[in-house]
Amino acid sequence: MGRGQLSFAALPRSFFDRPSHEVAPDLLGRVLAHGSVAVRLTEVEAYGGPGEDPAAHTYRGRTPRNAVMFGPPGHLYVYFTYGMHFCANLVCLPDGFGSAVLLRAGEVVEGLAEARARRSNGKPLADRDLARGPARLAVALGLMREHNGLDTIMEGSPLGRPRQSATMLEGVPADPSSIRSGPRTGISTAKEVPWRFWIDGDPTVSPYRAHVPRRRNAAATSVGEAPSS
DNA sequence: GGCTGGATTCACT
DNA sequence: GTGAATCCAGCCA
Secondary structure, eight states, X not given: OOSSOOOOXXXXXXXXXXXXXXXXXXXXXXXXXXXXXEEEEEEEEXXXXXXXXXXXXXXXOOXXXXXXXXXXXXXXXXXXXXXXXXXXXXXXXXXXXXXXXXXXXXXXXXXXXXXXXXXXXSSOOOGGGTTBSHXXXXXXXXXXXXXXXXXXXXXXXXTTSOOOSEEEEOOOOOOGGGEEEEOOSSOSSOTTOOOEEEETTOTTSOOOOOOOOOOSOHHHHXXXXXXXX
């Protein structure tokens, strides 16, 4: 994808008016454009919804942090984690439900130079790694705390008109036969729920890593403990 | 008010 | 493969 704006039509809000685990696979191959950078989604995870999902931020009810997830569909839910990273989600289901799809990885298809400038600190970086991982994707797109709650739905076609700040575009939906699903990455609960979806064989899909509990005070826990196998 | 753990990434071995 | 970095939401006393 070269210079100039992508000419895909915008996704309608009704696209997101479904449970996140139904929206998630349909998002693969779609394009999220923010400013001059656009990313084709290759890996996503579904969270929350009508059924209780203990791994979702909405599990314990509405809070100031997760309020956007309970809002109207098609908006961005951006949260801060691990003291240094932002992750972006797209809100699903109508107002009042807490549900969203985490954007885990994608391919930068527009604004490559801009994305590279944001991601690399003067070090060489392969194109496939620009948005390979949820925090990396957020950086490549320039998404931060201030973009929490941003609407990505553009009523009508964006053709011939400037995009709004963030816009979900149709893109080219992934071939259903190439979509795989499995357990979600890095969570400590509900590990068995296969709500991670990715495009099989795509080089921009991030490697799966199981949750590893962190030790805050290694010195305090290393004395007298049996060696772990 | 203190404590814990986290939807991660990167450098280093 | 392992561990550090670093801030904050949520829980509990």
